[in-house]
Every structure is written in C-alpha cells, then in structure tokens.
Amino acid sequence: EPEVTQTPSHQVTQMGQEVILRCVPISNHLYFYWYRQILGQKVEFLVSFYNNEISEKSEIFDDQFSVERPDGSNFTLKIRSTKLEDSAMYFCASSGWDTRTDTQYFGPGTRLTVL
Amino acid sequence: GIQVEQSPPDLILQEGANSTLRCNFSDSVNNLQWFHQNPWGQLINLFYIPSGTKQNGRLSATTVATERYSLLYISTSQTTDSGVYFCALGRRDDKIIFGKGTRLHILP
Numbered sequence: 001e002p003e004v005t006q007t008p009s010h011q012v013t014q015m016g017q018e019v020i021l022r023c024v025p026i027s028n029h030l031y032f033y034w035y036r037q038i039l040g041q042k043v044e045f046l047v048s049f050y051n052n053e054i055s056e057k058s059e060i061f062d063d064q065f066s067v068e069r070p071d072g073s074n075f076t077l078k079i080r081s082t083k084l085e086d087s088a089m090y091f092c093a094s095s096g097w098d099t100r101t102d103t104q105y106f107g108p109g110t111r112l113t114v115l
Numbered sequence: 116g117i118q119v120e121q122s123p124p125d126l127i128l129q130e131g132a133n134s135t136l137r138c139n140f141s142d143s144v145n146n147l148q149w150f151h152q153n154p155w156g157q158l159i160n161l162f163y164i165p166s167g168t169k170q171n172g173r174l175s176a177t178t179v180a181t182e183r184y185s186l187l188y189i190s191t192s193q194t195t196d197s198g199v200y201f202c203a204l205g206r207r208d209d210k211i212i213f214g215k216g217t218r219l220h221i222l223p
C-alpha cells in the first residue's frame with residue numbers, strides 16, 4: 001500500500017539554526033499538508049499546499065516557516081531560525097483530492113528537538 | 116471555528132474488554148477521520164467516515180452526521196490497541212481539525 005514517508009525521523013538542532021524537514025507524499029496525490037504536535041497536546045494544522053502554492057495556513061505558520069515542492073516527489077518544511085517552542089512532532093500528510101472527498105494520509109512524523 | 120470534543124479523555128481496560136470512544140462536533144462536516152497514535156508517535160489511519168458505518172476487523176465506526184457525533188468501537192481489546200485515538204474533522208477547506216484524543220490503556 002502506498003504511504004507517505006518522512007525524513008529524518010528525529011532531528012536535534014540548536015536554537016537559531018535552520019532546519020528542513022522532508023516528506024515524500026503518495027505519488028498520485030495533489031494536496032499536501034504539514035501538521036505539528038507538541039508533546040502531550042493535540043495535532044495542529046500548519047499549512048496546506050496545492051498546485052505549487054500555499055492554499056491555507058494557520059496563525060502558527062509565521063514568517064519563520066516556508067514550504068516547497070522542489071521536484072515532483074518531495075515536499076519540504078523549512079524553519080528558518082528555530083526556537084525552543086518549535087520542538088514538536090511534525091507530520092506531513094497528503095490527499096488525492098480535497099478534504100470533502102478523500103482521506104488525508106499521514107507520514108510517520110519527524111521529531112524535532114530544539115536545544 | 117468548528118469544535119471537536121472527544122470522550123472519555125482516558126480509559127483503562129483489561130485485555131479482552133470492549134470499548135466505545137465518542138467524538139462530538141459542533142457543525143456540519145465533509146470529512147471525518149479516526150486515527151490511532153501508537154506509543155512511537157505514529158498516526159495510523161483507522162477510518163474515513165463522514166457518515167454511515169464501517170468495520171475493519173475488531174474495530175468499527177459509526178458517524179451520525181445529522182446529530183454531529185461519531186463513535187469508534189473496539190472489541191476484544193489487545194495490549195497493542197493502547198495509545199491515543201484521535202477524531203479529526205474537515206469542512207470545505209483543506210485542513211482537518213483534531214480533537215484532544217482519548218488515551219487508551221489496555222492492561223494484560
């Protein structure tokens with residue numbers, strides 16, 4: 001069964017450093033998402049991406065965050081200057097159409113630890 | 116925005132017991148999914164169920180959209196069922212909104 005993959009599984013970084021989290025969505029999917037989950041809390045939406053542009057973003061997704069689909073398979077989340085409060089599990093998801101008609105499939109997550 | 120409420124917040128059961136997890140929501144939805152987050156943090160898709168009933172092995176789910184709730188049934192629980200169960204909802208935009216989850220502990 002096709003699945004969403006994410007790398008790395010765990011990233012440790014120093015405060016102020018840039019990080020790039022990588023995702024490979026399911027190959028025929030059109031919509032891509034990033035969510036995050038701070039330890040012990042619920043999963044929160046960050047951003048959705050369709051047709052090579054952001055279609056929606058949350059208030060969490062400020063100027064420190066950016067997303068890119070640099071080629072036909074990868075989808076990346078960049079945090080320019082990490083803060084301690086960016087420590088969380090980051091999930092990538094993809095869907096074939098839109099949320100009205102199709103399931104969002106989630107990757108296994110990248111655990112980001114900012115020291 | 117839409118509100119999602121899951122109950123109970125915590126549930127402790129003996130192996131072999133049955134359980135019912137509930138998800139209430141405040142408005143109409145076009146997408147409703149149930150996830151299991153395992154102890155390693157992975158989110159596993161269980162059901163896509165904006166309405167109706169589905170079954171997959173020992174798990175089943177029912178959504179009554181007109182009454183704005185969904186139920187997840189787990190029968191004959193196993194220790195591997197432990198973890199957090201999330202309900203997540205979508206409307207006519209892209210994101211899905213997660214509830215706070217039900218933490219399930221199955222004791223051997």
